[in-house]
Amino acid sequence: MRLLLVEDEAEISDFLRTSLAEAGYLVDVAADGKTAEWLATEEEFDILIVDLGLPDQDGISLILRLRQMGVRAPVLILSARRSVDDRVRGLEQGGDDYLTKPFALAELLARLRNLLKRNNPAGGEATRLQILDLELDLLRREAKRSGQLLQLTTQEFVLLEFLCRNAGRVVTRSMILEKVWGMRILPETNVVDVHIYRLRGKVDGPGQQPMIRTIRGVGYVLRER
Amino acid sequence: MSSGSVKPSVRSAAWRISLWSTLVFACGTLLVFIFLHRFVAGDIQRRSDAWLSGEVEVLGDVAERTPKDALYSRVVGEIAELAAKEAPKVQSDSSASDSVFFLQTGSDGSLQLWVGAGDGLAQLRSIRDSGVSSGQPADLHVNGIAIPFRVASIRVKDGTHIYLGLSERDQLRVLGELRLRFILIWLLVVSFGFAIVFFATRRMLSHVRRMTEAASVIGSSDLKARVPTTERNDEVSLLALTLNRMLDRIETSVDQLHTITGSLAHDLRSPLTAIRGRLEMSLSASTQGEQAEPIISAIEEVDRLTDFLNKSLDVAEAKADALRLNRVPFDLDQLLEVMIDLYEPSMAEKGVKIELHGGEPLFIEADQALIHRMIANLFDNEMKHLPSACTVDLRLMAQDGMALFVLEDDGPGFDAEVLPHLFGRRVKGKGSTGHGLGLAFVDAVARAHGGTATASNCENGGARIAITLPLASQNPS
Numbered sequence: 001m002r003l004l005l006v007e008d009e010a011e012i013s014d015f016l017r018t019s020l021a022e023a024g025y026l027v028d029v030a031a032d033g034k035t036a037e038w039l040a041t042e043e044e045f046d047i048l049i050v051d052l053g054l055p056d057q058d059g060i061s062l063i064l065r066l067r068q069m070g071v072r073a074p075v076l077i078l079s080a081r082r083s084v085d086d087r088v089r090g091l092e093q094g095g096d097d098y099l100t101k102p103f104a105l106a107e108l109l110a111r112l113r114n115l116l117k118r119n120n121p122a123g124g125e126a127t128r129l130q131i132l133d134l135e136l137d138l139l140r141r142e143a144k145r146s147g148q149l150l151q152l153t154t155q156e157f158v159l160l161e162f163l164c165r166n167a168g169r170v171v172t173r174s175m176i177l178e179k180v181w182g183m184r185i186l187p188e189t190n191v192v193d194v195h196i197y198r199l200r201g202k203v204d205g206p207g208q209q210p211m212i213r214t215i216r217g218v219g220y221v222l223r224e225r
Numbered sequence: 226m227s228s229g230s231v232k233p234s235v236r237s238a239a240w241r242i243s244l245w246s247t248l249v250f251a252c253g254t255l256l257v258f259i260f261l262h263r264f265v266a267g268d269i270q271r272r273s274d275a276w277l278s279g280e281v282e283v284l285g286d287v288a289e290r291t292p293k294d295a296l297y298s299r300v301v302g303e304i305a306e307l308a309a310k311e312a313p314k315v316q317s318d319s320s321a322s323d324s325v326f327f328l329q330t331g332s333d334g335s336l337q338l339w340v341g342a343g344d345g346l347a348q349l350r351s352i353r354d355s356g357v358s359s360g361q362p363a364d365l366h367v368n369g370i371a372i373p374f375r376v377a378s379i380r381v382k383d384g385t386h387i388y389l390g391l392s393e394r395d396q397l398r399v400l401g402e403l404r405l406r407f408i409l410i411w412l413l414v415v416s417f418g419f420a421i422v423f424f425a426t427r428r429m430l431s432h433v434r435r436m437t438e439a440a441s442v443i444g445s446s447d448l449k450a451r452v453p454t455t456e457r458n459d460e461v462s463l464l465a466l467t468l469n470r471m472l473d474r475i476e477t478s479v480d481q482l483h484t485i486t487g488s489l490a491h492d493l494r495s496p497l498t499a500i501r502g503r504l505e506m507s508l509s510a511s512t513q514g515e516q517a518e519p520i521i522s523a524i525e526e527v528d529r530l531t532d533f534l535n536k537s538l539d540v541a542e543a544k545a546d547a548l549r550l551n552r553v554p555f556d557l558d559q560l561l562e563v564m565i566d567l568y569e570p571s572m573a574e575k576g577v578k579i580e581l582h583g584g585e586p587l588f589i590e591a592d593q594a595l596i597h598r599m600i601a602n603l604f605d606n607e608m609k610h611l612p613s614a615c616t617v618d619l620r621l622m623a624q625d626g627m628a629l630f631v632l633e634d635d636g637p638g639f640d641a642e643v644l645p646h647l648f649g650r651r652v653k654g655k656g657s658t659g660h661g662l663g664l665a666f667v668d669a670v671a672r673a674h675g676g677t678a679t680a681s682n683c684e685n686g687g688a689r690i691a692i693t694l695p696l697a698s699q700n701p702s
Contacts, residue, residue, distance in 0.1 A: 187605055
């Protein structure tokens with residue numbers, strides 16, 4: 001996967017380049033809009049990360065210009081503002097995504113995966129998900145562990161489905177809040193954790209191998225191995 | 226707006242101004258007329274009095290010189306008739322026969338000679354009753370004749386009295402016509418004046434009203450809009466220009482605030498992002514257990530710092546009315562249900578119950594993300610401060626065109642010394658672990674939407690927070 005990172009802050013682009021490379025991306029870095037335009041015409045990228053505050057131009061103008069030049073790759077927008085600009089919303093509806101600084105690395109990686117998946121949908125939408133001995137029937141909204149039907153509420157099923165779709169990858173609390181409850185908030189209390197504890201109590205029965213793991217300081221992961 | 230402008234025009238300033246100015250104008254012209262009327266009436270009377278006095282003197286002279294023989298009454302009578310024909314007439318068609326009379330009484334008071342309409346007995350009786358004496362002419366009311374006479378008299382040396390009377394009919398008719406014409410012209414001028422003043426002020430004030438409408442739009446949402454201006458160089462257009470100049474400055478200031486907070490946020494965020502990233506990297510690369518512990522707590526500290534930074538900037542922006550709102554209509558009841566669904570398990574774990582009394586869809590027009598954060602702040606607050614076995618009661622209703630959201634609990638309530646400035650920044654109760662921005666943020670979000678937030682203690686001692694938010698103008702469903 002070729003990735004173009006457009007970010008002027010050396011500190012951020014440094015650690016992003018390292019961790020993105022670790023995650024398996026081939027990373028090119030552009031420190032300003034001009035370099036980014038030039039790189040985008042020279043090479044073909046699968047995905048772009050664009051910071052809004054560039055020294056020579058506005059990140060959104062850059063994205064719009066790249067789109068005009070025929071760059072189709074999805075863009076993950078990095079923004080230092082909390083109040084999200086209407087134009088960012090417009091891009092978000094166009095299939096791109098945004099993330100406000102500071103962000104968790106796990107969340108950045110998850111969003112990149114989502115964008116890539118959205119751009120290349122592999123076949124039709126699955127109606128069943130299976131991770132180890134956990135089975136989810138997405139049509140009947142039923143979950144089974146080792147053939148045993150789990151008594152889940154609607155919300156718990158949505159939460160479990162989200163974890164399963166990201167099985168093996170870390171999801172952060174803010175991702176869970178956004179995807180399962182549809183809100184971008186940062187609660188000061190342990191609201192998400194309690195939902196996870198409850199779900200874990202139902203999914204990981206006594207004597208069973210625990211599937212939902214907590215990664216402290218980061219988030220949660222559903223084991224796939 | 227146009228449908229509602231007909232009725233209030235009766236009470237409008239234009240209506241009042243034209244009414245009062247017309248009243249003053251009408252009274253003024255009326256006073257001028259009364260003065261004029263008195264002057265004209267006095268002048269006419271002076272002229273007829275001068276004629277009467279002169280004429281009666283001539284007649285007296287003639288009566289004195291004429292020998293008292295058979296021809297006396299003929300001579301005097303003819304001279305009297307001649308005099309009557311010369312009487313001052315305003316209108317030529319008035320017959321001399323009944324407008325003037327001549328009357329001579331004997332020394333015993335009996336009627337001696339009469340020239341005029343009728344037999345003169347009625348006049349003689351009136352003269353006796355009113356006691357007209359020689360000297361200044363006086364008014365004489367005769368029984369059976371509506372219009373009074375002006376009568377002058379003289380005493381002849383042989384003891385007889387001569388009376389000369391002139392009907393005041395012409396004088397009254399002249400004055401009557403004067404009054405009629407005045408009233409007609411007066412009515413015309415006053416109603417014209419009223420109409421002109423009314424339409425002029427209404428035109429001027431309609432401009433003021435358009436400015437008010439534009440200003441209210443600016444006040445509630447759109448800082449980019451301007452009040453309408455006109456080419457006329459009067460006070461109203463000057464006011465519009467001044468308002469627009471003021472709005473330009475406000476907009477510039479708000480833009481500057483956006484820029485400053487934006488760059489401040491950016492300056493702080495980038496190092497925070499780098500710190501967090503490096504911490505995360507070292508966490509995944511290195512290790513588990515005890516070595517990971519300080520890194521994890523460092524990440525948590527960074528997250529807390531980030532949260533504090535976000536909230537401070539939010540509150541600062543909202544206080545300056547500079548929050549960018551993305552207003553959409555949505556059901557507040559449903560939003561609350563989702564949020565309760567999110568918070569209920571953690572509250573239950575703390576032993577706190579939460580109940581929503583509503584159930585009716587209630588559409589408001591607001592920034593959904595901000596409302597999410599506002600409610601999250603309220604719920605976080607409850608969770609941090611409520612002891613277990615307490616209940617949080619939520620009520621939602623429409624009231625006076627606003628959505629009213631009331632949160633009540635049966636906990637210890639707010640500290641009395643904190644209560645008056647609860648929505649201020651960095652205000653914390655005793656033993657509070659937060660950074661004191663939660664309620665300031667709640668208040669700022671409510672205000673930014675044109676609503677209010679109030680906090681008090683319930684009768685049972687629990688805390689009560691009431692928030693109003695504007696209802697959606699149209700129900701989207």
